[in-house]
Amino acid sequence: MNSNHPREMLSAYLDGELTAEETAVIEEHLASCEECRVTLEIWRSNDKLITGIVEPASSEMTAENIMDTARRSSNEQNIHSISPQSRTAQFVAFAMAAAAALMLCFRIPWDITESGPEINSKPAIAKPIEKPEEDESVFENDPYSYLSVDISNNVSVTASAPIINNLDMVGNLNVGLNVEPMLNQYEVILLRAVTADEDEDAGAELLNIQKAAKNSDLLTKTQSARAFTISAPDYDEHLRRMEMLLTRIYNVDESSAKDEAPAIQKAISSNDLIMRNGQLRNALQEYNEKVNKKAMESQSK
Amino acid sequence: MPYTEKENILALREGNAEAFTRVIEENRRRIFSLLWRMTFSADDAENHTQEAFTRLWEHRQKLDPQYPIYPWLRRVAVNLVLDERKNREQHLAFAENYRINENRRRHSEGNLLDKQESNETFSHVKDALNSLSEDFRTILWLRAGEEMSYNEIAETLGIERGTVMSRIFRAREALAAELKKTQEVRNT
Numbered sequence: 197m198n199s200n201h202p203r204e205m206l207s208a209y210l211d212g213e214l215t216a217e218e219t220a221v222i223e224e225h226l227a228s229c230e231e232c233r234v235t236l237e238i239w240r241s242n243d244k245l246i247t248g249i250v251e252p253a254s255s256e257m258t259a260e261n262i263m264d265t266a267r268r269s270s271n272e273q274n275i276h277s278i279s280p281q282s283r284t285a286q287f288v289a290f291a292m293a294a295a296a297a298l299m300l301c302f303r304i305p306w307d308i309t310e311s312g313p314e315i316n317s318k319p320a321i322a323k324p325i326e327k328p329e330e331d332e333s334v335f336e337n338d339p340y341s342y343l344s345v346d347i348s349n350n351v352s353v354t355a356s357a358p359i360i361n362n363l364d365m366v367g368n369l370n371v372g373l374n375v376e377p378m379l380n381q382y383e384v385i386l387l388r389a390v391t392a393d394e395d396e397d398a399g400a401e402l403l404n405i406q407k408a409a410k411n412s413d414l415l416t417k418t419q420s421a422r423a424f425t426i427s428a429p430d431y432d433e434h435l436r437r438m439e440m441l442l443t444r445i446y447n448v449d450e451s452s453a454k455d456e457a458p459a460i461q462k463a464i465s466s467n468d469l470i471m472r473n474g475q476l477r478n479a480l481q482e483y484n485e486k487v488n489k490k491a492m493e494s495q496s497k
Numbered sequence: 498m499p500y501t502e503k504e505n506i507l508a509l510r511e512g513n514a515e516a517f518t519r520v521i522e523e524n525r526r527r528i529f530s531l532l533w534r535m536t537f538s539a540d541d542a543e544n545h546t547q548e549a550f551t552r553l554w555e556h557r558q559k560l561d562p563q564y565p566i567y568p569w570l571r572r573v574a575v576n577l578v579l580d581e582r583k584n585r586e587q588h589l590a591f592a593e594n595y596r597i598n599e600n601r602r603r604h605s606e607g608n609l610l611d612k613q614e615s616n617e618t619f620s621h622v623k624d625a626l627n628s629l630s631e632d633f634r635t636i637l638w639l640r641a642g643e644e645m646s647y648n649e650i651a652e653t654l655g656i657e658r659g660t661v662m663s664r665i666f667r668a669r670e671a672l673a674a675e676l677k678k679t680q681e682v683r684n685t
Contacts, residue, residue, distance in 0.1 A: 207666035243641040251533040259521040266551040
């Protein structure tokens with residue numbers, strides 16, 4: 197039916213978006229086609245119906261509330277971009293933020309009982325991890341072991357639940373929400389770690405961070421890199437900080453860091469991995485909810 | 498004495514909180530309305546309204562006093578919804594692989610009209626809009642409510658003008674069909 201009636205043009209005609217020639221064609225058609233005249237009128241009155249709907253009142257929003265929240269959240273976002281006086285202070289500041297992000301990422305236990313984390317200088321270059329077989333029982337039994345997603349470029353990322361669980365916090369670091377109480381705890385240790393190598397406790401924490409980092413993949417690096425390069429004023433500074441992150445925290449050697457930094461930067465700008473992290477988290481959350489619900493149901497029986 | 502928008506923008510650029518409040522006051526209802534019509538969720542509309550103004554504050558120094566603020570806010574607001582949906586959809590696609598997400602769709606079905614008093618005159622229009630995709634709802638509102646040109650819509654949504662034209666057409670057809678359906682149900 198529509199092939200005989202230029203409906204798409206009719207719609208554009210209603211919106212006044214046709215050229216003079218097209219308008220003439222449509223008007224000629226309208227003169228001889230009642231069906232299209234009716235359609236035009238229906239569309240016209242439907243447009244009016246749409247604008248006649250009244251939205252609900254946004255009860256809790258006053259201009260003052262909006263302003264307060266806007267200013268507060270953008271100030272918090274700049275917590276880690278306050279420019280310190282010296283280069284050393286600068287490094288300490290962003291190393292703290294980065295490492296805190298990492299630790300939040302991994303939820304590193306302070307009383308780690310595993311002995312002697314190995315640190316070597318082998319570059320922790322991100323590598324594709326093989327996707328686990330799609331065996332649902334594995335997932336059902338242990339969602340903490342394997343959650344994987346296909347990334348568009350056919351690389352698969354496997355992440356463990358502790359990382360996923362804490363992505364919120366990394367996200368919070370990025371947008372500067374309320375992680376300060378938590379941060380403070382880590383910052384003290386981290387500050388010691390990066391300033392005093394002879395401090396045994398701090399040294400141990402640093403080792404833990406490095407160990408966790410060593411086991412990580414591009415996904416995690418991207419998160420933490422984003423968290424602490426977000427305030428960098430330009431691309432070069434981004435890369436410089438990223439290299440710093442890779443060499444100091446991830447224990448990557450300098451030349452590898454130079455190679456890897458742009459790749460991570462690219463991932464950050466494409467936002468791909470970060471988004472996928474969010475997906476993993478949501479999936480896990482849903483899984484947990486489902487499990488909890490099942491448990492509740494069986495309890496009530 | 499009332500302030501002109503240009504004066505507000507100049508003061509806002511300097512970080513003047515009062516000017517910011519005035520700008521919010523002048524734009525928040527329209528932005529909320531736009532967002533609600535896209536999402537049909539008062540909660541989402543409020544959250545995105547807040548976020549849009551937060552972005553405005555963050556980008557205040559880049560504002561050009563020669564241009565009105567509303568189109569800038571509108572573009573940000575529309576893209577907040579689009580970005581969120583993109584995340585949601587990709588998440589859903591992922592979750593479906595593991596069959597762990599059967600019935601959790603935050604917006605699309607059922608509860609879109611939360612917190613909304615049912616208004617008899619327009620309830621069937623709302624039902625009809627509710628059953629349309631967010632894309633269709635959005636583009637119909639941008640055209641009919643915001644009275645934007647095809648070029649403006651194309652720029653705001655980041656799509657071709659030809660796509661705008663065909664999407665509006667398809668949205669109109671879909672809405673008309675839905676309204677006809679509800680009409681028939683009522684008449685029986």
